[in-house]
Amino acid sequence: MELRHLKYFLAVAEELNFTKASEKLFISQPPLSRQIIELEEELQAKLFIRNNKKVELTEAGKYFEKEVKTLFQNLERISLKTKKIAENVSGEFRIAYISSIYSAVISDLIKHLKIQFPYVNFKLFEVSTTKQIDALEQGKIEMGIIRSPIKSPKIKSHLWFQDGFSIVFNKNNIQLKSEKEILNLKEETFVFFNKDYAPHYHEVLLELCAFYGFTPKIIHEANNINSIVQLVKNGLGISIVPSNIAKNNQDPEIGFIELKKVNLRTDVSIITSKEDESEITKAAVNFLLNKSGLR
Template sequence: MELRHLRYFLAVAKELNFTKASEVLCISQPPLSRQIKELENEIGVELFDRSNKKVMLTAAGAYFNQELTKHLQDLEAIVLETKKISEHVNGVYKIGYISSICPETITNLVQFLTQKYPYLNIKLYEVSTVKQILALEQNKLDLGIVRAPLVSTKIDSKLWFKDSYVLIFNANKINKSGDLSEFKNEVFVFFNKDYAPSYYNALLEICAKYGFVPNIVHESNNINSIIQLVRNGLGVSIIPRSLKKSHNYPELSFVDLDCNFTTNVLLAKPRQKDSKITESAVSFLLE
């Protein structure tokens, strides 16, 4: 018994007409009739009643049709998974991302990839843009979520979204509501300069625009740690506006800053390393 015998049987069972079934299958009627007869001979039962110039399923044929339809769906799923494995979607896929990306977005991405590629082993690395660029250049990451600038001849990137900035502070500790210049005498919490130099310098530039040099007392390599320090009243900070939604704590207040200051978030991959998984991931994030 071959797979084509089963496909031929299902076509005839659906049409109950050999001529119509042969048209659907794009074969002539005599070979189709012969293939069905071979199937009946092999399993030892008559599947169709061909009397009175009509084609009807026998009781055995009706049962065979019902069960075959059910199990063929399982077979199609098996074939699909087999194809996925053959396309190398059952290995390890490494994603780097900066901590200032909404955690929910990363979770949604992993859920999407897990559903689409169930045999994929996804590894996540929360690392700085600088370290991601090096890892991408060395093919140690398959996908990187970084902040511009990204200058490398070994990496391809796409703009994911543009982000503006907000001042964040604990309103229970600081009773102010003006623009950034009113906070010039406050303690500031920034990303570590060596960890995220471009981001660090961007924040200095913003403060300079508002006429002061920030008093940076605390530094951290993680945005969640920075926000926690601010929540505890240990300083104020400047963060990407996109984080407001995921850190909407009652004690925190946000002040929108000059919209001319923006930060570009990029989706990056090693150049000349094409991957269907990366295409899927990037398409999902860009939707």
């Protein structure tokens, strides 16, 4: 069995059409059909059901497709890591972060790493937690900063700090002086993170509102914490955001009230690959863990 057999198989599995698959692979259809037959004979398993109208994967074919995709992902990861080892401490180092934790600490991290590794091109990406986990598993980033929980056997997690929550509101529209007045907000409209973008975080916000005795009227949703704060500033509602946002926001129109009564916090974690033992990764993680930063 050769890699080309697997590539040809994936092309047919994705297209479910031999003509389209052959066009995609820039080969004629007869050689493609022969390669698939050779593969099936070697595996002693029928991978496709073929008739005049359509091509379908058999149950064995569906299983094989899933495993072959994983195999190619691992090959890509191995290739990237091999290249990185060969480059030693040159090349790229990609760091992803969620919008709700960006601060001067991350800028300080890049400056610190550039001094230690001057030949490395450091890149920052604002990416959701779910996409960061996928990217790290596939070797597309070297480090991520997320809000836990995380469930992946391929990833190592380091707790950076725990964050509380605060109500954020426009001072010109709403008069709010203390946490005791939170229930007065039950008739207000809310701006929340999109449920599909950050499902765990969305659920936490609903739990917070339930604790204070009301269900929020969610009118607007956004995928970026800065967009949420801007919508609040524009008078389109109020929101609940991580408390560290208040430390980085000096806008006189925006007010924050920390929710201290409820014992609910989120873990902000640094994630790396379990297989990554590079000096750059160790230096980056140690810098953040030793920095008080947002804590």
